[in-house]
Amino acid sequence: MxxxxxxxxxxxxxxxxxxxxxxxxxxxxxxxxxxxxxxxxxxxxxxxxxxxxxxxxxxxxxxxxxxxxxxxxxxxxxxxxxxxxxxxxxxxxxxxxxxxxxxxxxxxxxxxxxxxxxxxxxxxxxxxxxxxxxxxxxxxxxxxxxxxxxxxxxxxxxxxxxxxxxxxxxxxxxxxxxxxxxxxxxxxxxxxxxxxxxxxxKNAPFAIGKAIKSINANFKDGKNGFETEIKSFGECFGTADFKEGTTAFLEKRKAEFTGK
Missing domain, CATH: 3.90.226.10 (2-enoyl-CoA Hydratase; Chain A, domain 1)
Structure with a gap:
């Protein structure tokens, strides 16, 4: 473009x-x-x-x-x-x-x-x-x-x-x-x-996106930042990045995140 x-x-x-x-x-x-x-x-x-x-x-x-x-x-x-x-x-x-x-x-x-x-x-x-x-x-x-x-x-x-x-x-x-x-x-x-x-x-793209959303929520009218954080935290558990991050930690190696 x-x-x-x-x-x-x-x-x-x-x-x-x-x-x-x-x-x-x-x-x-x-x-x-x-x-x-x-x-x-x-x-x-x-x-x-x-x-x-x-x-x-x-x-x-x-x-x-x-x-x-x-x-x-x-x-x-x-x-x-x-x-x-x-x-x-x-x-x-x-x-x-x-x-x-x-x-x-x-x-x-x-x-x-x-x-x-x-x-x-x-x-x-x-x-x-x-x-x-x-x-x-x-x-x-x-x-x-x-x-x-x-x-x-x-x-x-x-x-x-x-x-x-x-x-x-x-x-x-x-x-x-x-x-x-x-x-x-x-x-x-x-x-x-x-x-x-x-x-x-080097860090998990999906998690970073959810962190941005949660931080921003604290400054928006009608939004409860804590509730947004809780929901976003839970959503991270359903990602391939979460599985990769925790597995890499337990295996003592660097994680390879895909953003999925």
Missing amino acids: SYENILVAIEERIATITINRPAKLNALNKATISDLSKAVSALGSDENVRVIIITGTGEKAFVAGADISEFANYNVVEGAQLAAEGQEALFDFIENLRKPVIAAVNGFALGGGLELAMACHFRIASDNAKMGLPEVTLGLIPGYGGTQRLPQLVGKGRAMEMIMTAAMISAEEAEKFGLVNHVVSQAELLSFTTVIAQKII
Whole structure:
């Protein structure tokens, strides 16, 4: 499948999606969101892919925000539709994918860029990364899940401050706040993220998917995370991976998981 604004590479069961709009600092427009949605969907269904990494081209920006020129003249209905369609097609879709998605944040992650990173299951940042939600400077609020996911990650008070001041924070502050898991040099970013992905690949794919579902359930209205965990725990017992994992443990050998 060919894409207009992203590059996709697969190596040793790790897929890397690179947002490729360097002239626009990888800003998200409708076409890029569509490309990302299609790519994540395809990779999510690809049995040869176990982990997805999302990053941006170049050293300046992961995603420097949304492409403001596309919606500058929108009305109330069009604005709400923009947010709803984007959340469904990409941001919520990534969050609920049963395959791990890691954001490798290589520079500016602002507005929709930070929202994309937050939709991923966790984040690694380069030491030059800057993050923020500056929408209120445009007379807007975050519309791709930022008001929901940022408080989950950094706490309500910090999220309120970041959104209301529109301030950018450094990679080191983001790590301190719990917004990113690790900070490494720009040169090390993809290799470091790949090492973590390789550790994930060694484990049972079905179980990882159920872990993602169970963790997410704790943050969803009307969902009981404990009940989801209990059901998901039980479902793991019916898999070939469970039989392989326990047999390998008893036989003192490395397990070979199939995801079934």
